[in-house]
Every structure is written in structure tokens, then in C-alpha cells.
Amino acid sequence: MKRIIYIPFDHLHRKFGALKGANPQADLIALVESARMTTGRNWHKERLFFLISSARHFARSLEEEGFTVEYVKAATTIDGLKIIEKKYPIIPIFCAEPSSFRQYEALKNYGVSFIDNDFFLTPRPLFQSWASEQKNYLMESFYRKQRVRLGILMDGKEPMGGAWNFDKENRLPPPKKYEGPPYLEHSRDEIDKQVAAELGHTSTTTWATTRKGALAQMKNFFDNHFADFGPLEDAMTSDNWALHHSLLSPYLNNGLLHASEVIDAAMKAFQTGSIPIESAEGFVRQIIGWREYVNGMYWFLGPDYRENNQLNANRTLLPLFIDPDKTSMNCMKETVTDINERGWVHHIPRLMLLSNLALITGTNPQEFLDWMREEFIDASEWVMVPNVIGMGVHADGGLMMTKPYAAGGAYISRMSNYCKGCVYDPKARAGENACPFTTLYWDFLDRHKETFIKNHRMSQQVFGLNRLKDLPELKMRAQEVLAGLALGQI
Numbered sequence: 001m002k003r004i005i006y007i008p009f010d011h012l013h014r015k016f017g018a019l020k021g022a023n024p025q026a027d028l029i030a031l032v033e034s035a036r037m038t039t040g041r042n043w044h045k046e047r048l049f050f051l052i053s054s055a056r057h058f059a060r061s062l063e064e065e066g067f068t069v070e071y072v073k074a075a076t077t078i079d080g081l082k083i084i085e086k087k088y089p090i091i092p093i094f095c096a097e098p099s100s101f102r103q104y105e106a107l108k109n110y111g112v113s114f115i116d117n118d119f120f121l122t123p124r125p126l127f128q129s130w131a132s133e134q135k136n137y138l139m140e141s142f143y144r145k146q147r148v149r150l151g152i153l154m155d156g157k158e159p160m161g162g163a164w165n166f167d168k169e170n171r172l173p174p175p176k177k178y179e180g181p182p183y184l185e186h187s188r189d190e191i192d193k194q195v196a197a198e199l200g201h202t203s204t205t206t207w208a209t210t211r212k213g214a215l216a217q218m219k220n221f222f223d224n225h226f227a228d229f230g231p232l233e234d235a236m237t238s239d240n241w242a243l244h245h246s247l248l249s250p251y252l253n254n255g256l257l258h259a260s261e262v263i264d265a266a267m268k269a270f271q272t273g274s275i276p277i278e279s280a281e282g283f284v285r286q287i288i289g290w291r292e293y294v295n296g297m298y299w300f301l302g303p304d305y306r307e308n309n310q311l312n313a314n315r316t317l318l319p320l321f322i323d324p325d326k327t328s329m330n331c332m333k334e335t336v337t338d339i340n341e342r343g344w345v346h347h348i349p350r351l352m353l354l355s356n357l358a359l360i361t362g363t364n365p366q367e368f369l370d371w372m373r374e375e376f377i378d379a380s381e382w383v384m385v386p387n388v389i390g391m392g393v394h395a396d397g398g399l400m401m402t403k404p405y406a407a408g409g410a411y412i413s414r415m416s417n418y419c420k421g422c423v424y425d426p427k428a429r430a431g432e433n434a435c436p437f438t439t440l441y442w443d444f445l446d447r448h449k450e451t452f453i454k455n456h457r458m459s460q461q462v463f464g465l466n467r468l469k470d471l472p473e474l475k476m477r478a479q480e481v482l483a484g485l486a487l488g489q490i
């Protein structure tokens with residue numbers, strides 16, 4: 001053997017990373033299931049099940065191809081590599097550049113040699129050079145450059161369909177009693193059952209744990225959901241837990257799918273003529289825009305960025321995040337119940353419910369970030385840190401997003417059917433039946449008015465405070481709401 005190739009659990013692709021060009025005669029494969037990863041924190045069991053079972057299936061597929069695979073369990077990744085090195089001394093270890101600062105440092109210090117990380121469409125140096133030329137890091141500017149650079153949805157030099165985005169068309173509320181096509185279910189095999197038994201977990205059939213299953217999920221999206229993706233992408237409904245979202249993030253993030261494969265399939269479907277431009281553009285924006293931008297910003301902003309708390313938010317994590325029975329807010333109860341079930345909700349509940357509530361209650365950003373990291377099936381450090389610290393709770397003082405995503409009950413009422421089954425009234429801002437989102441939205445603006453009045457995108461909202469005749473009552477109600485939320489009684 002000439003090389004040991006170490007495969008982290010988020011590099012599970014045969015054709016990318018360190019496995020590109022690997023061969024069973026020269027390369028030995030190492031995978032480490034570390035206790036740090038499995039028992040180090042209060043991880044959602046469905047998440048552990050998905051990550052571990054995918055890695056074991058992947059290890060099996062490499063064995064079937066003829067590779068010698070060492071899959072070891074150890075306290076940490078480095079301890080695992082030490083065990084493997086004892087068995088195969090003096091063989092150099094290679095790995096594609098890891099996806100987090102922590103793992104990068106740990107492997108570098110251990111002497112692992114890195115191969116460029118090509119799990120994204122944008123090389124890290126290219127993003128760095130874009131970001132270092134920007135005054136403010138607008139995703140929209142990055143995205144337009146990506147469209148041109150990658151030649152996706154372009155008509156010569158112009159954007160296809162005559163516009164760079166179709167956001168206006170893509171903000172429909174949910175239709176009444178919406179069912180939609182059934183979701184794909186994934187059957188479980190012996191490896192799945194073994195992993196579930198080790199974790200003491202009854203797995204769902206929602207997430208595939210093999211490349212074949214991930215490809216089936218991708219096909220299902222393009223065949224049954226892609227055409228309707230755009231218009232309903234911001235809608236939330238208790239009738240249908242995913243609407244037309246692709247459910248591809250777990251596979252894109254653990255490597256079972258590569259972004260280039262998803263984009264190629266999207267363009268193939270679009271070329272049939274059956275996909276409206278607003279859906280095609282809306283989806284492409286997520287993959288070549290948001291996903292690449294968030295990864296680039298993670299590396300650009302550096303390891304200390306995660307510790308930002310510019311709004312001095314120090315409230316401890318609310319009990320309703322752990323236990324949905326600790327709230328009567330219908331939107332939050334339904335959302336946390338969904339997360340407990342399958343470790344996933346789409347980007348609007350993540351942003352406009354979970355993060356919005358953490359933001360306007362003044363919840364500590366790092367406590368909230370840790371909770372999000374533990375609960376979501378697709379969570380990794382590179383993707384959660386910018387999404388939560390920058391986009392979700394504005395803890396970076398506006399470095400990534402020009403304004404905080406704070407909203408009251410009116411937005412949630414417009415974009416979902418949650419308010420119909422709620423004890424609170426989205427329109428009321430003071431009094432016992434006031435929607436906590438509405439009360440706390442105004443209270444948040446009032447608490448931070450000196451900061452936000454200087455922000456031209458927020459000043460109108462802050463001036464809106466002057467129109468509130470009931471501000472004193474609202475402020476009193478806000479104190480009751482904050483106390484009640486802390487006790488799990490709102």
C-alpha cells in the first residue's frame with residue numbers, strides 16, 4: 001500500500017475528494033466513528049443514524065470494489081487514525097481538506113496531507129478573492145457572478161427569462177388543504193437495522209443511507225416536485241411537512257450527492273420545457289448561490305466568527321425548543337414536533353420561526369446554534385455557523401446580512417396556516433391573547449432602536465414604533481411573554 005486515504009463522514013463520494021483516482025491496489029481506506037461525534041453531545045438520534053449508516057454503507061461499497069477498508073471506532077478521529085497507523089506503519093495519510101476549522105487543525109497537526117476539497121463548485125481561493133473585493137458581502141452579487149462563471153441559466157450575457165431572480169413569483173402562501181405527491185420512503189437493510197439497534201433508535205424511512213437511495217431521492221424531486229418548487233418555496237403548512245422542497249441537503253452535505261450532479265439533473269429537467277423559469281431559477285439559486293456562498297463565508301470569516309454576540313443576547317435557550325409541549329404557540333409546537341420526528345424543517349421555519357424567536361427573545365446565539373447543530377439532519381459547522389450567527393440571529397451586527405430577519409405574527413399568518421389553530425391572535429400585540437411573535441417583534445425593535453435607526457433598511461420599522469399608542473402596555477406584555485416562555489407556559 002502506498003497511501004492511507006482517510007474519509008470523513010461528509011466526504012462519501014467515490015469520484016470527489018481523496019477518492020478521486022484512488023485504486024484498491026495502492027490505497028487503503030480509513031474511516032473513524034469517533035465517540036466525540038456519536039456521544040459527545042445531545043445529538044438527535046435520527047441524525048446519528050443517518051450519518052453512521054451512510055458511512056458504513058459507503059465503507060461496504062468500497063470493500064465490494066476491492067479496497068481494504070479499516071473502519072474503526074475510537075474516542076476521537078486522531079485516536080482512530082493512530083490505531084490504523086499501528087497496523088500499517090510508515091504509510092502517509094491523505095485526506096481532502098476537511099469541512100471545519102477544528103478538523104482541519106486536528107488533521108494538519110497530526111501530519112495528514114491535504115488534497116483540494118472539491119465537494120463544492122467554488123474553490124476556496126476563488127471565493128476568498130471575490131469576498132476580499134467586496135464592501136458588503138451580498139449573496140445576490142456572488143450569485144450573479146456564479147451564474148455567469150458556471151454558464152447556468154444564461155442567454156449569452158443575459159439571465160435566462162430576462163431577470164436574475166423571480167422572488168416576487170416565489171412567495172405564494174400555502175394552498176388550502178394541500179396534499180401534494182407522496183414523499184419517497186426508504187426501506188431499511190441489515191446495516192441500517194444494526195446502526196439503529198446500537199443507537200437504541202427507531203429510524204424513520206425518510207432519509208436514504210446509500211448512494212442509490214440518494215439518487216432515487218434526487219430523481220423523485222425532479223420528476224414530482226421541481227416544477228412547483230419556486231412559487232411555494234416560502235410557504236409553511238401543517239398539511240404537508242415539506243411541500244416541494246428537494247430534501248437533498250443531507251446527501252449534498254455528507255457527499256452521497258455532489259452539487260454538480262444536482263445542477264446537471266436540474267438543467268436536464270429544465271431543458272424538457274416542463275419546468276417554469278421561476279422554479280428552475282429558484283432552485284439553482286439555492287445550490288450555486290446560497291450553498292456556495294455560505295460555505296465560502298464560513299472559511300472567509302474565520303474560526304472566531306461563531307462567537308459573535310453583537311446584540312448582547314444572553315437569555316438561556318427556551319424550554320419549547322427541547323419540548324414542544326412547553327408552548328401553546330401553534331407554529332412553534334408544530335415545527336419542533338416535526339424536528340423531533342425527522343430532524344428537518346425547510347428554510348422558512350428555520351429562519352422565520354426558530355431563528356426569529358431566538359432573535360426577538362434575545363436568546364444567546366451560541367446556545368441556539370448548538371441546539372440547531374444537534375437537531376438537524378443536515379447540520380455541519382460550515383453551514384450552521386453562517387446561517388445561524390449571520391442570517392438567523394444577526395449576531396454579527398450585519399456583517400453578512402444587511403438587516404435582521406425579525407418579523408411578527410402577520411408574516412407567519414400570511415405564509416402559513418398555523419395561526420388558524422392557535423390560541424393567540426397574530427394581529428394583537430398587547431393583552432393576554434396577543435401573538436408572542438407580534439409583541440416581541442415590537443419589543444425587540446424598541447430594545448434595539450438606537451442601533452437599528454442607523455440602518456437605512458430598518459429605520460422605517462423603527463419609526464413605526466412612534467405610531468404605537470399602546471407601547472407601554474405592549475412592553476408590559478412583552479415582560480410577561482418572556483417570563484412565560486422561560487417557564488414553558490406561553
Ligand SMILES: Cc1cc2nc3c(=O)[nH]c(=O)nc-3n(C[C@H](O)[C@H](O)[C@H](O)COP(=O)(O)OP(=O)(O)OC[C@H]3O[C@@H](n4cnc5c(N)ncnc54)[C@H](O)[C@@H]3O)c2cc1C
Pocket residue numbers: 244245246247248249250252253283286287290291292294345346347348350351355372376378379380383384387388391392
Ligand atoms: C437558520 C438556518 C439554519 C440552516 N441550517 C442548515 C444546515 O445546517 N444545513 C443545510 O444544509 N442547510 C441549512 N440551512 C439552509 C436550508 O434551510 C436548508 O439547506 C434546506 O432547508 C434543506 O432542505 P432541502 O434540501 O429540501 O432544500 P431546498 O429548499 O430544496 O434547497 C436546495 C438546496 O439548496 C441548498 N441551500 C439552500 N439554502 C441554503 C443555505 N442558506 N445554506 C446552505 N445551503 C443552502 C441546500 O443544499 C438545499 O439542499 C439553514 C437555513 C437557516 C435559515
Ligand code: SF4
Pocket residue numbers: 329330331332408409412413418419420422423424425426435436437438
Ligand atoms: S398566532 Fe402567533 S404564535 Fe400563534 S401560530 Fe400564529 S404566529 Fe404562531
